[in-house]
Amino acid sequence: MFDKILIANRGEIACRVIKSAQKMGIKTVAVYSEADKHALHVAMADEAVHIGPPPANQSYIVIDKIMQAIKDTGAQAVHPGYGFLSENPKFADALEAAGVAFIGPPKGAIEAMGDKITSKKLAKEAGVSTVPGYMGIIEDADEAVKISQEIGYPVMIKASAGGGGKGMRIAWNDEEAREGFQSSKNEAASSFGDDRIFIEKFVTQPRHIEIQVLCDAHGNGLWLNERECSIQRRNQKVVEEAPSPFLDPETRKAMGEQAVALAKAVDYTSAGTVEFIVDADKNFYFLEMNTRLQVEHPVTELITGIDLVEQMIRVANGEALSITQDDVKINGWAIENRLYAEDPYRNFLPSIGRLTRYRPPEEGKLGEGIVRNDTGVFEGGEISMYYDPMIAKLCTWGHTRSEAIETMRNALDSFEVEGIGHNLPFLSAVMDHPRFISGNISTAFIAEEYPDGFEGVTLGEDKLRDIAAAAAAMNRVAEIRRARISGVLDNHERTVGEEWNVALQGQSFDVTVAADKSGSTITFADGDEIRVDGDWTPGHALAHMSVNGRPLVLKVGKISGGFRIRSRGADLKVHVRTPRQAELARLMPEKLPPDTSKMLLCPMPGLIVSLNVAEGDEVQEGQALCTVEAMKMENILRAERRGVVKKINAGPGDSLAVDDVIMEFE
Known part of the structure; x- marks a missing residue:
């Protein structure tokens, strides 16, 4: 058996390979770019070799640099993971010539x-x-349009050397075929160093x-x-x-x-x-x-x-x-949810920055199921603009599909991520979607069920009442804590009232809280009673509660007059007030957001690749205005309505942050 293996990759897959190698008693070598010098895979490996600047085409996919790392460390074999050099025959050639085994x-x-x-x-x-499709080399956009017409729309434009969704576009007409060809070609060149494109029929509802x-x-x-x-x-x-x-x-x-x-x-x-x-x-x-x-x-x-x-x-x-x-x-059922550094409320655009909080659910048994989390990041680490936005793969196992789904719901609710935009709310929404639960899915599921993008989750009445009851019980604990700190009376519970109003998701519930040593019974104005038990402590970001005997996991943050609570994909401002405070709150005017309707804002951190208009140009609804690249993906920003370009604030090559103003309209 090999004594030492080099992993020619980064992130979660490098960590995954290291775990199996360690289990087998094999030493491991990590490679890393400047952006990854503090990465988890570097810390996990027995040795680590620096191979260059952050861009992958200057580090992770430079064969000579990987070969030098192999030579310097004496590695006998290389595992390529996925992406990068994993399907590059030149790399396999180089390894063979050097007498190094390719684990592939x-x-x-x-x-x-x-x-x-x-x-x-x-x-x-x-x-x-x-x-059906055209497997020959396509020279230019005109030929792409002609071939697409012959195959019949819709068509899939794909990079020959592609993978991971890079260099792929669906075209429903000539204009989309023309644009998609060029974008796919550009992405293929930057991601794989191979810009060949082919086109095939897109099978609907597959x-x-x-x-x-x-x-x-x-x-x-x-x-x-x-x-x-x-x-x-x-x-x-x-x-x-x-x-x-x-x-x-x-x-x-x-x-x-x-x-x-x-x-x-x-x-x-x-x-x-x-x-x-x-x-x-x-x-x-x-x-x-x-x-x-x-x-x-x-x-x-x-x-x-x-x-x-x-x-x-x-x-x-x-x-x-x-x-x-x-x-x-086949033993049981398993589900994997990919946690991406992307903002679902901004059409899933990439998000970068520091993970100020990263607390995955504990791996192992959870209820009747099992949790596994393959990850390559850690709390305090940086999500870079240079690589794929996937930061973890949360997996659950159950004896049945429904059990695996329920375990996944609880695991998602327990997953704490702060500092970046992420798709945890969307994943929770999918796990609760009737179509997914029934198994009636296709590759068009997201486009069909979320045609206007993801705008959050609206919880049903039963779930709202569960959260309202939990919030009322947590508020009582917080009020007791405040009474102890202030030292108002020796018998602190007398300083905490029983009558409260809980407002969330546009609804308002008057409740009575009757507490005992193990928890609280929350009685609603209509007589409905909900029993809440749990050991939540003020300041803790995660609350594991039991509501009428059912588990309820809440991510909890403090806001003025209540809590920010996230559960099952919903992000709620929950206000818990005395009856008098609730009465006064109803009289307060609502603050309106600023008007940005005459501005094109950068929807994610990225680099402007091209501008399609100039100051003074009249634009039509749907017209391409500019292209922004982030995390190896090109995003075309289009006009939402007719207008005239008044001012352009950025140009090709400029790096922009979220909500930077690219251009303004009259």
Whole structure:
């Protein structure tokens, strides 16, 4: 077995590989850019090597720098993680020439299946059903439009060397095909160093289901069941689960056998993933093969008990698989939620900055389920503009799908993140969405259910009453604390009244609080009683409560006259007042936000790539005004209405913060 492995990656996947290597007694080497010198993966590894400036094309994807790090540390093998150099045949070549093992497939398989155009041609030749499209090289935007017209809209414009949602656009007309081609080409060049683009038919209402395969160099190949990855935004997976709630055993077996046959056709070894789109009638079509470890591999590990990273290391060491297809079972259900540094209230635009608070739920048993959190960050760390915005993968396991979902709800409510915009509220909303709960999902789920973006969660009456009751009980604890500090009376409980008004989400509840040693009984004006128990202490940011015997986890912050409470995706200002205070509060005028309707504000920290208009230009609704790049993604900002450009405050190359004014209109 190898003595030392170098991980040619960063973030959560580098940390993930280090954990398996440590379990196997193998020493690890981390590489890091200047932006990552204090990163978690650097701290976890036995050794760490600095490889350059923050941009990936000057550090993490520079083969010579990785090879020098290998030479300097004496590493015998390299695990590439995903992204960066994981599917680069030149890197595999360099390792082979240096006599260093690549913990991944052979170069030939990478070239055959890692390239999206080549893989589709090979799949078609092998009799695998593929989506109609044009697999040749597309020279310019005019040719892209012509090909799109021939295929028939809608079409998917994709980077040949792409992955992770980068370099992908859906076009519904000629204008979108033209714009999408150029943006995809630019993103592909900056992310992968390869700007080749292909176009295929976009199948509406598809499900994205993928098969995990595992092969060794002795002719053995397995399929480790499927993962459903249909909850996507901008072609980037957000929620994954295993198994799929849609597949039946016959379809699962057919997809698995086809995936293994395809892998064997290219002499594949190591872990890999064959992705399919599946229509409503369970017809499946080959999409692509990822010749690497997938981001969502933890859900497969949770339902099979197989450590995929360990298997990859053993295969790279020349070992035969110790398991057979009959050993692969489905034990329970697993769900993964990707925690992104992005603001769901600003159309999911990237967010950067310092994590002033980062407290994931404790890993291990939670209720009847299990929690796992794969992460690469820590409290006080910096979320950089240079890399992917994913900061953690929160996974839960349950005996059933409903149990896994409930465990995920409680885990999300327990996950504390402050200092940056993040998508925890949105993930909570998805977990409570009737369509997701029923399993009736497709890759269009987010676009269909949130067509105008995410504007937060509006809680139902029952949940509002639970939170109102909990807030009333917490307020009593806080009032007792204040009485003790002020030293008003020896019998402090006499200084705390029983009659209160709780206002939240536009509703107001008059309640009576009857306390005892273990908790409080909250009686509403209509006679409804709710029992609240818990050990919350004023100042604690997390409250684990029991409401009528049901668990309720609240993130708690202090505001004037009450609490900021976040739960199940809702962000609430909860005011707890005496009856007289509530009466006076109703007379207070509401503060109106400032008028920014005649300004184009930068929606996220980023770099202006191009300006499409000049001062004095008349613009139409929907017209492209400028392009802002952040976290390797290009975002086109468009006019919301007709107008005339009065003033332009920034130009190409300028770095802007959130809400910086790019231009003003008359």
